[in-house]
Amino acid sequence: MACRLEQVPEVGDYYEYKIGRQSILVVRESEDSVKAFRNACLHRATRICVGAGNADDELRCPFHGWAWNLDGSIREVPDADDFAPECLSRQSLQLPETHVGTWGGFVFINMSDNPEPLLDFLGPIVEGLAPFEVDKMRLLRFRTTVMDCNWKVGLAAFNEAYHLEATHIWDLSGYAGGTRINTRRIQRPPSGRPKERINVRDAQGRTPGSYQFLYETYQTHNMMRNVPGMLTDSAPLSDMGDPKKAAIELLRLQQMISLAHQDDIDYVEALPEVPADVPSVQFFTDVRRKVGAAQGIDYSHIPDEDMLAAIDHCIYPNMVGPISAGNWILFRFRPNGDDPDTCLYDVMFLHRFGKDEEVPPVEHEFYPKWQDHDGWGPTIGQDLSNMGLVQAGMHETTYKALRLNRQEAGVRNHEKFIDRYMTH
Numbered sequence: 504m505a506c507r508l509e510q511v512p513e514v515g516d517y518y519e520y521k522i523g524r525q526s527i528l529v530v531r532e533s534e535d536s537v538k539a540f541r542n543a544c545l546h547r548a549t550r551i552c553v554g555a556g557n558a559d560d561e562l563r564c565p566f567h568g569w570a571w572n573l574d575g576s577i578r579e580v581p582d583a584d585d586f587a588p589e590c591l592s593r594q595s596l597q598l599p600e601t602h603v604g605t606w607g608g609f610v611f612i613n614m615s616d617n618p619e620p621l622l623d624f625l626g627p628i629v630e631g632l633a634p635f636e637v638d639k640m641r642l643l644r645f646r647t648t649v650m651d652c653n654w655k656v657g658l659a660a661f662n663e664a665y666h667l668e669a670t671h672i673w674d675l676s677g678y679a680g681g682t683r684i685n686t687r688r689i690q691r692p693p694s695g696r697p698k699e700r701i702n703v704r705d706a707q708g709r710t711p712g713s714y715q716f717l718y719e720t721y722q723t724h725n726m727m728r729n730v731p732g733m734l735t736d737s738a739p740l741s742d743m744g745d746p747k748k749a750a751i752e753l754l755r756l757q758q759m760i761s762l763a764h765q766d767d768i769d770y771v772e773a774l775p776e777v778p779a780d781v782p783s784v785q786f787f788t789d790v791r792r793k794v795g796a797a798q799g800i801d802y803s804h805i806p807d808e809d810m811l812a813a814i815d816h817c818i819y820p821n822m823v824g825p826i827s828a829g830n831w832i833l834f835r836f837r838p839n840g841d842d843p844d845t846c847l848y849d850v851m852f853l854h855r856f857g858k859d860e861e862v863p864p865v866e867h868e869f870y871p872k873w874q875d876h877d878g879w880g881p882t883i884g885q886d887l888s889n890m891g892l893v894q895a896g897m898h899e900t901t902y903k904a905l906r907l908n909r910q911e912a913g914v915r916n917h918e919k920f921i922d923r924y925m926t927h
């Protein structure tokens with residue numbers, strides 16, 4: 504996935520997508536067409552455009568001024584007479600393109616010669632995400648940092664729920680209290696690591712990744728989601744004390760991982776009373792529907808049990824992230840140049856804005872070191888802190904292979920298809 508369509512809204516807009524050592528220029532050629540060019544001047548290889556911006560009606564190389572039209576045809580070679588004519592045949596000066604496809608408001612590229620059609624490749628992802636109308640979502644925030652691990656290690660850390668108890672449950676306990684089933688014990692999220700473990704295991708001693716999630720694999724892609732039972736089995740807000748305070752606190756935690764939005768918090772704050780005895784996930788589901796309705800967004804086609812199920816599709820090869828009605832946090836992992844020990848970690852918050860709401864412009868935030876940014880929220884911060892340890896451990900000469908369980912079916916599936924693509 505190279506970018507969102509809303510990142511190239513106007514004719515002449517370009518967006519540079521970097522992957523490994525390659526750079527692709529996504530260009531809005533006309534109102535209804537987007538092209539993707541390989542970003543190397545046909546004269547002496549200069550990157551033609553970097554970053555993002557508007558090129559007006561030509562892509563012009565900064566070095567000697569060769570210029571192309573937005574359809575990739577050559578427009579100007581200064582002092583053309585000083586070249587041997589065979590250097591400048593019109594056809595050979597067409598800027599090389601790469602295959603491009605759009606779906607769900609995203610621009611995808613494929614650098615192979617003859618890729619399968621995008622929708623065939625995406626397969627069940629298209630159907631799975633259809634109710635959430637991701638084409639109508641817009642970027643709310645977009646952050647990138649460098650992770651201390653290979654891109655596959657980074658992706659895998661977000662493609663299973665087995666790590667929840669050991670890595671996150673301390674800070675997620677409040678949030679999990681809103682979603683977890685089989686336990687009525689609610690504790691406020693502690694500041695710092697508590698000495699005692701919060702009991703999030705069920706009667707059989709299973710951790711939430713085992714009893715709280717469903718897992719499926721589809722060809723190259725995979726999916727995990729909260730079990731439908733969480734809707735009715737979640738603990739009521741009164742278990743956390745004052746229900747209104749609890750609701751707002753839980754929504755703030757959800758907001759950090761884009762499972763709730765400020766609109767939900769504002770709505771709850773304005774309520775004279777919050778029901779104490781309704782299962783909390785049912786309450787949050789009703790809030791989301793009502794906020795949507797007030798903004799002209801209809802979620803009636805989404806069943807209650809899917810509204811906030813954090814349905815988490817891993818879109819092969821390098822994106823994963825949970826979606827709920829109106830909100831999606833999508834993670835993308837890219838090789839960092841040719842360094843196999845680090846990767847670029849993109850965090851995209853996507854939101855469904857109301858009919859009359861203005862979509863504020865989004866600035867791409869880049870943090871060369873993830874430690875330099877303190878806005879990841881507790882959850883992602885904990886994920887990030889594991890990554891360097893994994894990457895370092897993988898170099899230990901005694902470490903031979905991953906051992907993967909049922910909850911890590913997506914990780915196994917991903918590795919399997921990566922191996923296939925590498926060897927075929």
Ligand code: FES
Nearest residue numbers: 544546547564567
């Ligand atoms: S390198 Fe692009 S015009 Fe010379």
Ligand SMILES: [Fe+2]
Nearest residue numbers: 660661671886
């Ligand atoms: Fe995590």
